[in-house]
Amino acid sequence: MTSQELETNIRKGQIPKLCYLYGEESFLVERAARLLLDRAIDQSLKDFNFNVFYGNESRGIDIVDAAQTLPMFAERRAVLVKRSELLKAEALEILLPYVQKPAESTCLIFTGTKVDQRKKIFSEFKKQGALVEFKRLYDNKLSNFVQTEANLSGKPIEPAGADLLALLIGNNLQELSSQIEKLVVYAGSRQRITAEDVRTIASSSKAFTAFELARFLGIKDLQNALRSLETLFKNGEGVPPILGALSRHFRQLWRVREMLDQKNSQGDISRELGINTFFLGEYLQQAKNFGRGELRIIFDALYRCDVSSKSGGHPYTLMHALAVGICKGRFE
Known part of the structure; x- marks a missing residue:
């Protein structure tokens, strides 16, 4: 089952008896678990019908006992097992019979970072419930993620705004979600979030300052580039993320x-x-400022700056020289 299929089923009220959510993208794993819990049990009776366990602390039998307990005053109970990749082999053996025949009145949810699909218990998860992986999103998928999140928040975002936010924040879904919440509030009664809203809200972030530094270097505005660079260092930013941007x-x-x-x-x-x-238009303007030969020299300078920063070079001196070289077309 894919993550999209799982979410669609949950929103339709189709709650699996067993669900193992795992993958590199912990934000999506945790969000799916929250959605499942919200729909699986009556929140007013949660104290009676919800248990949480941790894989590094559980012997397995405690999870089984909780899952086999009948719900109180409700149709269903839920059991959540966090850090499930840390469950020991003995615990998985104890859990296997339950996974093969899960209780009808319990939603048992495991969350973790990885699974070994060679083990029998995970093939049983596929048969009896849902085994769902949440992979890290590629950069070209981030704009779609932003637009989807904004729509779910009730405030659509312009495609240009989604692209800009994805560019500024990068592959940090937790931070992207947080920025969208701020943008929804900032937009107020307006129907859509604009690219200018994104610029305003993100203007105090390190990511925005790095974006501005790159833009000033692209138009060879040395004075403003150095001002952006100083701001980044004052805010505690290191050389690697700046060079990455x-x-x-x-x-x-x-x-x-x-x-x-x-x-x-x-x-x-x-x-x-x-x-x-x-x-x-902005990219075209900046690209016309550089020939391909000049760009090769710039990438060589970026590489040398990275190496020097890791071998004891003074960060600000290195970045200052890099900025001057890009804007003036001269590297030492």
Whole structure:
């Protein structure tokens, strides 16, 4: 079963007797577990019909006993087992008979980071319930995630706003969700969240300052680039995340530059590189500031800056020299 199928079933009221939620993306795992618990049991009777266990502390029999207990004053009870990847082999052996024949009146939920599907208990999960993996989202899926989250919050977001928020925050779904909550409040009575709303709300974040640094370097505005760099260091940002942001930005500029050199249309560039038309003009302007040979030199400088920062080089001195080199076209 996929995560989308599970969520659809839950929202339809189809509650599995067994559910194992796992994967790299803990935010999605925990959110799915919350949704399942919200729908599985009467929240007013939760104190009577809900138990939580931890895999590193459980012997297995305690989970089975709780799962076999009849619900009080309700149709169903729920049992949640966190850190399930830490369950010992002995505990899994004790749990296996229950998984093969689960109680009709219990929703037993396991959450964890990984499973060994060679073990029989997990094949039984597939037969009797749901074994669902939540993979880390690729960068090109983040904008869709933002738009979906905003719709669920009752306040749609412009595609350009979703793209910008995904670009600023990156693959941190917890932080993306938190920013969407702020944007919903900020938008107030307006029907949609705009890209300008995103700029305003995110303007105090380190991610936004790194984004601004990359933009100022792209237009070769040394004065504002150095101001952004100083702000990042004052806020405690380290060299690796700054270099990561710059590398992503200049990699995109390189791709735009290549397509410009190949005489591709603006529409082709937007579609091929997945750049929202809201930002395309800015990318085109910046890409025209650099030839491909110059971009190769910049990537070499980014690499040398990374190596030097890890071997004792002074962070601000290194980044200052990098900014000057990009804007002036001269590297020592």
